[in-house]
Amino acid sequence: MLEMSDEALAVVQRSFDMDVRAESWLGEELLTDAVPISDGSEDRDRSLAVPERITLTVPRRDRGFDWDPGADPAHPLAAFGQQLRIDYGVNLGTHWEWINRGWFVITSSEAEGDTVSVELQGLLTLIDEAKLIAPFQPSSTDTLTSTVRALVEPALTCSFDGALVDRAASSSMQWDSDRMEALGEVASAWAADYRVTEDATLLWELLTDDGDPVLSLTDGVGGTVVRWQAATTRDGAYNAVVSQGEDAVGNQIQGVAYDTDPDSPFMYGGNFNPLPVPYTESSPLLTTVAQCRAAAASTMRRLRRQNARRLGVTMVPHPGLMTGDIVTVTGQGLTNQPCVIETLSLPYSPDEMSLTIRVLA
Structure with missing residues (x-):
């Protein structure tokens, strides 16, 4: 917040x-x-x-x-x-x-x-519209940090959370035109997330939904209305992620993450499908099995963002709220349930604010 x-x-x-x-x-x-x-x-x-x-x-x-x-x-x-x-x-x-x-x-x-x-x-518009004129390839001395800086600066100044451990970037990696695609691949391999802060810095940090709630929302209190979003689909639903890479001598390696959350409707071995329904990704930036496993777990969290249960909220405008903030919800059968804000619409005139929030396990 x-x-x-x-x-x-x-x-x-x-x-x-x-x-x-x-x-x-x-x-x-x-x-x-x-x-x-x-x-x-x-x-x-x-x-x-x-x-x-x-x-x-x-x-x-x-x-x-x-x-x-x-x-x-x-x-x-x-x-x-x-x-x-x-x-x-x-x-x-x-x-x-x-x-x-x-x-x-x-x-x-x-x-x-x-x-x-x-x-x-x-x-991030500045990065999205600035396609690469020539293929971009990290050098043998580049790290993930220096690669990100080369892709976005001076359009945006980068900042990196201390919990992220920098490492070498593979010189066999190459991106032809899309800077945003390159940033997404680095983020996936690094198990990281990035966002533009209010002071115009591109902040990189560990991908996580952890954090203390910044607000409690109660259905029917103070004009707040909470409703389940009813749409569900199997499209894009997976219960396993396979992240593949290549070690220093050219051997293919991989790490696997399964959806083992008992509250997830897509839990591996559950009713969704007792067999693995895998999402597979591959990147030269992954050079050890540990990196592959971390990337797989990170991608699993991203996939859960797309398919988890969601609630729609209308409320009095709160100008401190941002996407990614954790809130607790009471109502619709939930009691102090942690949720994360995925979308918001803040009016710049006296009107209701709306949120889409994702239920956390």
Whole structure:
């Protein structure tokens, strides 16, 4: 969860006055610290390559300024590299507390009538659109850390959690065009996850759903509504992962992880299928059996994100919540059940917030 004072945390548990402000930057130049926002919303979905999408409605004229960017490449709302830093404000009575929601790239702006519609995406857009001009291959001295830096910097500055153990990257690895595909393969082999933080850093950390709950949600309390999401499918459901690699002398190696969670509907040996239903992956970045096993366990956790039981929640907006946060849920037959936020939609006007949360074992 984003940093908030205890006073603000108490206020957002009920109805409150809110506001949104935005700064526009072009490189190191502050173009304006006061983009007027009349409406908008922020959507985040951890399953997407670029998880963040924002839409803003801005008055065409405000305080004597024309907010239609037209063809001006230096306009605060133009889509020529401009980035917005967005803060969500909570009225505490004596003052406003501003919660930084992060930095976002303007992808389009269009004037219609008296308003300008602005579309933004997360900073991973810079990596997703920057295809490799020539095949990328780590050198014999590269590590996973230096490989990641070479793929994304200077577009984004990388930070690595101390729990991640760096190791050599295989020089037999090669990516032809897609930087995001390369990052995903490194993340899988490293049993890691990455995200853009609110201060615009690409943070790499161990893939885990562990953590202390940041909020308790109770169905029917404070306007909160919790409902099961009914859709189920066998598509993309696996009860085993096989991760294959190659050791230093060229022998094929592998590690296997099984879904052994008794609360999982896909548990290996259970009713889903008593035989293995494997997902197989292979990477030259895996050079030991231990690495293969860690990668298999990591991939199993990612697959469970896609197929686990989910709940839909509508509630009073909480500007501190982020995808990946752990919450507890009481209702729909659950009592203080740990869940993780997979998607969220935060309105930038007085309205309900919606979440999709995944039930943890």
